[in-house]
Amino acid sequence: MLVLAVTVFVLAVFIGFEIITKVPPTLHTPLMSGSNAISGITLIGAIVSTRTDNPQLATILAVAAVAFAMINVVGGYLVTHRMLAMFKKKKG
């Protein structure tokens, strides 16, 4: 199991390097705010940690995590969209 997870990790890092080196400097700020949103993926971990049969402390921690991760997901995607909408090509 662990080896498989490490495999996934290493391959994903390589894919990341391959595509992100192709992102032009013009889009580096939206790339960063977009990756803020993607790092909100901990939301998934937070959601599955709210299981009712867990100790109450786990639920409290998980709910706080849901809130922080949601800030990143909602705020990250929205502000990235706002920025990208401003990038326009020369008219005509």
Next chain:
Amino acid sequence: MEHAYLIDIGWVDLAYLVASVLFILGIKGMTHPRTAVRGNLLSAWGMLLAVVTALLANGLSYQWILLGAVIGGAIGAFAAVRVQMTQMPEMVALFNGFGGVASVLVAGAAFVAAADPGLQTTIAAGLSGLIGAVTFSGSLIAFLKLAEKMPSGSLGFPGIKAFNALLGLAALAGVAWLAVDPSSMLAYWLIVAAACVLGVTLTIPIGGADMPVVISLLNSYSGLAAAATGFVLMNNVLIISGSLVGASGIILTRIMCKAMNRSLGNVLFAEFGGAASGPAADDVYGGKVKSTSPAEVAMMLDGVQRVLIVPGYGMAVAQAQHVVRDLANLLESRGAVVEYGIHPVAGRMPGHMNVLLAEADIPYDKLREMDDINNEIAQVDVCFVIGANDTVNPVARTDPKSPIAGMPIIDVDKARTVVVVKRSLSPGFAGIPNPLFAADNCLMMFGDGKKALVELVAALKEG
């Protein structure tokens, strides 16, 4: 960790795979401004799919999830709508920190919930807590420095490096303690506490000019913390997304370091040299600086073919980007080609200047990268330098003993005529004089960037 799902477990993993693919395609969309909006939407769809999939797990406390989601969602939406484009570095720094603290909390919750955590879970949880907490407190410091709510210069105390090394070792010892005694919740919170202090003491010595490097690095850490959480929960979508963010942050960190000709170690651990060496300002400028007026520059612009505008963060501070666009439009209507030369560290975070210019409706295809424009700079008739200093200082090329020696610059001194719009001859972040201002082909248009350019536009319209 076993989870019972309403639907067959195979489908859950498949849905997470699809979400991961959407994240990758989303980032791929970011490789061109034309496809970037779609890419961001793809990524958001991936997130929605992953969240819905997670919500299908059995026995969740939906009311609590809803509470957290509503609070977080509202704060996130409010921040995204209200933030000024000049404040993007602060926002990204803060969000890096939220990513870090979310990982700390999820790893903590998983640890509390696990009846008998195995070695892998404990080590992964310990690392997740460690990286997440450093990211959290380090990002808060970066945020405070960028928002100028604390002094942006280098702070510290004697022996801070030894202190950091000891603290780092203590946190790692905590991870080892967890591995030996997986039932010890105390060890987990000690790691988090030590890492929180470490995040602060690692970030306070780093000066304001180096913040683009720091927020890129913390961006990467927030991804690595999420990936570590993925190892705690053995969840592939967390591992994949976390490593994508980790890779992105590392790449941007490298680009920023290269643009300042510094190594990462030098940015993170070096005390930036106190008094800058090299010639005094009087020796460089003495009697050689030529000052000009908007009316004079307007006459000079009569019939020019090629104009280059090199903006620095000072332009954004003066809110001059809109009048810069007006100037460019006016010159273009008279047949000149106007382009912009963007140094990678022109703003306060990677790509920041590009966003500030895009906000002023300046088309992205007029923005030229440093290396690209340097090849053609000798054909530029008039080059405007607005609010930039160190990034156009020819000393970087000529004086190997200068603090900015070897830093790549935009070679504006090679343009036929340079007009520098600046309040005074005061130095930039590097604290050294700029011989460009005394060069034969350089004219200084002293004054507030916005005011001077408004006068120039007016003079052009009259002339």
